Each structure stands twice: as C-alpha cells, then as structure tokens.
Amino acid sequence: MNLIVFGYFAAFFTAVSFLPQAIKTVRTRETAGLSLLTYLFLFLGSLSWFIYGLYLTDYPLMVTNSLTTVFTGIILYLIFSERNNKYN
C-alpha cells in the first residue's frame, strides 16, 4: 500500500473531526468538561492554517481548515457563553 493514502485519511478525519463535538455541544450545552484553552488554540490554529493555505493557494488546506475553523469557532463561542472567566 502506498503511504500517500494516509494523507487522504488524515485530511478526511481532520475535516470532519469537530462536527460531532459541535453538534453535541449545541444540543446539550454541556461545556463543563471542555477546555477553553484547547478550543482557543484549535480555533486560532485552524484560522492560521486557512490563511497559510491562502498564501500557498493550497485548496485542501483551505477546505479542511475552513470547516475546522467554523466548527471550533461554534464550540468556543458556546464555552464562552456558558461560563465566564474560567480559563483551563
């Protein structure tokens, strides 16, 4: 098996990974177990990858990270709105 397929697996898993968490958190509003700092890093990281993708004109990078930016942005917003001033 050519190891290049792992690049496609990786892109697929990364692109869809935060959709179940976003759906779950929108439905339940259960944010106590979620790390605010993790979602802040993930949101800024995804946004940075997206901008880097624009710079390189790399469409896979733009597509996957526009999805993760939106999903992690929703989760981050819900964590902020459910609790204030608890940085962990």
Add this chain to the structure above:
Amino acid sequence: MNLIVFGYFAAFFTAVSFLPQAIKTVRTRETAGLSLLTYLFLFLGSLSWFIYGLYLTDYPLMVTNSLTTVFTGIILYLIFSERNNKYN
C-alpha cells in the same frame, strides 16, 4: 508581514492545542461533554498525519502529530474508560 508566519502559528497552536484538554480530563475525569466520535477522528487523523509525515520525511508534520496523537489518545482512553457504549 509575510503570510508564511501563519504556518508557524498554525503548527504551534496545533501542537499544543490538546495539552490543556488532556490535563483537564486527567484531573477531573469529566468526560460527559466530550464527543467520543470527535476524539476517535482526531486520534486517527493525527496518527495518519504522522504516518504521512514519515512517508514525506517531513519533520514538522511528524513532531506536531506525534504530540497530538499522544494527547488525543489519552483523552480517547479516558472517554472510553469513563463510559461504555455511548457513541456520540
């Protein structure tokens, strides 16, 4: 400002993103709000990026994704051990 710096921001945020969540979940064992499916995708995605990095001999890809594979693996293990048969 050269947009290439966003590549470095992105790699940094991605590498450290799951550390606060892993620490929080190890300490509190509070996994009710965490999506099992999300952490399964993240673990498989990170592992795939790592293997793809080996294939390309790309050290940034290997370094960042060995970290995220370990952190998401710990979180995934804790979700599994705290509850069984609840796929969401």
